[in-house]
Amino acid sequence: MVYVYKKAIGGKDYFYLRASLKKGNKAVTKDIAYLGSSPEEVKANIQKLPQKYEKGIRKAYYRISSLLERNTFLMKAKQLKLREDEFIGKGLVEEVEACRLHYETFLKRHEKNKEETYRNFAIEFSFNTTSIEGNTITLNQAAKLINENLTPKNKEPREIFDVQNTISVFLWMLQEQPELTHETIQKIHEGLVKNIDTRTGYRNFDVRVFRSHFDSTPGEYVKADMGILLDFYNKHKGRMHPLSLAAIFHHKFEKIHPFADGNGRTGRMLLNLILLKHGYPPLIIAKKRRGEYIDALSACDKAHLDKLIPQYKGLAEFAALEMVRGYWNVFL
Numbered sequence: 001m002v003y004v005y006k007k008a009i010g011g012k013d014y015f016y017l018r019a020s021l022k023k024g025n026k027a028v029t030k031d032i033a034y035l036g037s038s039p040e041e042v043k044a045n046i047q048k049l050p051q052k053y054e055k056g057i058r059k060a061y062y063r064i065s066s067l068l069e070r071n072t073f074l075m076k077a078k079q080l081k082l083r084e085d086e087f088i089g090k091g092l093v094e095e096v097e098a099c100r101l102h103y104e105t106f107l108k109r110h111e112k113n114k115e116e117t118y119r120n121f122a123i124e125f126s127f128n129t130t131s132i133e134g135n136t137i138t139l140n141q142a143a144k145l146i147n148e149n150l151t152p153k154n155k156e157p158r159e160i161f162d163v164q165n166t167i168s169v170f171l172w173m174l175q176e177q178p179e180l181t182h183e184t185i186q187k188i189h190e191g192l193v194k195n196i197d198t199r200t201g202y203r204n205f206d207v208r209v210f211r212s213h214f215d216s217t218p219g220e221y222v223k224a225d226m227g228i229l230l231d232f233y234n235k236h237k238g239r240m241h242p243l244s245l246a247a248i249f250h251h252k253f254e255k256i257h258p259f260a261d262g263n264g265r266t267g268r269m270l271l272n273l274i275l276l277k278h279g280y281p282p283l284i285i286a287k288k289r290r291g292e293y294i295d296a297l298s299a300c301d302k303a304h305l306d307k308l309i310p311q312y313k314g315l316a317e318f319a320a321l322e323m324v325r326g327y328w329n330v331f332l
Contacts, residue, residue, distance in 0.1 A: 002017060002018070002019050002020075002032070003017075003018055003020065004016070004017065004018070004035075005017075005018040005031065006067075012037060013037060013067070013068075013071070014034070014036070014037050015034075015035040015036060015037065015042060016031045016032075016033065016034055016035060017031070017032045017033045017035055017046075017049065018030065018031050018032065019032050032049070033045060033048075033049060038068070042068070066328045066329070066332055069102060069328065069332060070098060070102075070328050073098040073099075073101045073102040074094060074095065074098040076098065076101050077094045077095075077097035077098040077101060078094055080097060082094060082097060085240065085241040085244055085316075086240060086244070086308075086313075087240070087241070087244040087247075087248070087312050087313045087315075087316035087317070088241055088243065088244055088313070088316050088317055088320050089317065092317055092320045092321070092324070093241065093320075095320070095324045096241075096243055096280070096320050096323055096324065099280070099281055099323055099324060099327040099328075099331075100279060100280050100281070102327075102331065103279075103280065103281040103327075103331060104279070106331045106332075117330065117331065118171065118174060119146070119167075119171070120330070121282065121284075121330050121331075122166075122167045122170045122171055122174075123139070123142050123143050123146055123147075123167060124139065124284055124330070125166070125167075125170060125272075125282070125284050126142055126163050126166035126167045126170070127139040127142045127163070127287070128284050128285060128286055128287045129166060129264075129265055129268050129269075129284075129285065130159070130162045130163055130166055130265065131287040131290075132264060132268075132285065132287055132290050132293070133162075133264055133265060135159045135162050135163065136155065136159060137152055137155055137159050137160070137162075137163055138152075141155075142163050145160065145163060145164070146163075146164070146167055157195075158196050161194065161195040161196050162192075162196065162265075165191060165192050165193070165194050165195070165196070166192060166265065166269075168191065169188055169191040169192055169269060170269065170272070170282075172191070173188065173269065173272070173273055173276070174276065174282075177273070177276055177277055178273075179277075180230065180233060180270070180273065180274065180277070181230070182202075182223075182226060182227075182230070184273075185226070185258075185266070185270065186200065186201055186202065188266055188269050188270065188273075189259050189262055189266045192262050192265050192266055192269065193259075193261060193262045196261075196262075197260065197261050197262065199259070199260035199261065200259075201259075202222045202223050202226065202258045202259065203219050203222055203258065203259060203260050204219045204220065204222070205219040205260075206218050206219050207219075207257060207260065209257055212298075212301075213298060213301055214255055214301040216255065216256065216257035217255075217256045217257065217258070222256065222258050225256045225258075225305060226256060226258055228305050228306055229249070229252050229253060229256060229305060231306070232249075232252065232305070232306050233245065233249055233274075236248075241316075242274060242275060242278035242279075242280055243275065243280065243316065243319055243320055243323065244312070244316040245274060246271045246272075246274035246275050246319065247271065247312070247315050247316045247318075247319040248300075248308070248312050248315070248316065249270065249271070249274060250267045250268065250270065250271040250297075250319075251297050251300045251303070251312070251315055252303070252305055253266075253267045253270060254267050254297060255301065255303075255305070256305070268285060271283075271319070280323075281323070281327055281331060283319065283322050283323040283326060283327070284322065284326045285319075285322050286322065286325075286326070289322070292318060293318065296314050296315040296318040297315060299311045299314055299315070300312055300314075300315055
């Protein structure tokens with residue numbers, strides 16, 4: 001097995017390509033080559049290595065590039081002397097700002113393959129956000145459905161439309177970046193439930209949210225509560241970190257539960273719209289962290305619609321971690 005080995009000397013990282021193999025009951029390791037300490041140096045040295053290490057080299061270069069880029073932009077973020085957000089600790093704010101700074105350069109440097117990167121992001125986002133709601137289509141099946149028009153076998157039409165709609169709405173939202181209004185919210189929801197549910201527009205009847213510990217807004221007050229939520233957004237826009245605002249908006253939206261169905265998928269889409277509108281990269285809430293995500297939302301259920309509570313710190317930091325954990329795997 002060929003992998004990357006990092007040595008930290010005097011606060012600086014140095015990278016080596018290392019091979020590991022078993023001899024009897026012992027694992028023997030050997031450094032194959034010194035790769036360098038900068039992206040340029042690593043790239044130049046990797047190109048000199050024998051082809052037999054090609055697979056390991058590709059993985060090694062990706063890991064090193066990701067780590068070096070992250071470290072470089074984290075240092076730039078630290079130089080901004082950011083103040084701690086009320087809901088996200090300073091260290092996490094710096095990590096998020098590193099993502100934002102790199103995202104700005106990504107948009108400028110990768111004009112040619114930007115569309116492909118966003119498409120890949122949309123597929124992964126679609127897989128995760130629909131899986132959270134119970135969709136059983138796998139990531140591989142979602143990719144083949146979109147890239148090769150191969151319909152997965154033994155899947156309900158609803159699940160297929162669910163994936164397709166999510167990708168279509170995300171790419172539209174990315175392109176248009178519409179203002180956050182009643183009309184935009186209802187249009188996003190309508191696109192997400194296309195060919196799945198005819199009940200579009202804000203509901204005017206009561207619903208019970210399954211396994212929730214809160215009462216959603218009564219049907220007759222949904223439009224009014226959504227107005228209060230939009231006023232909350234506009235009031236705090238510019239006053240708090242955009243990621244905190246996006247996460248808190250998401251929770252308050254879910255508590256209103258303005259639609260007959262599709263509230264979770266719509267809420268996660270709106271979270272990303274808020275991030276994009278403020279110059280931040282979109283994020284994916286991973287299916288494997290569904291439990292943490294639900295717990296973080298539930299912990300805030302005592303908050304009034306126009307109020308902030310300390311429990312929002314847990315939700316905002318969860319969202320920040322999801323951005324940092326996922327960003328460097330996509331936007332390189």
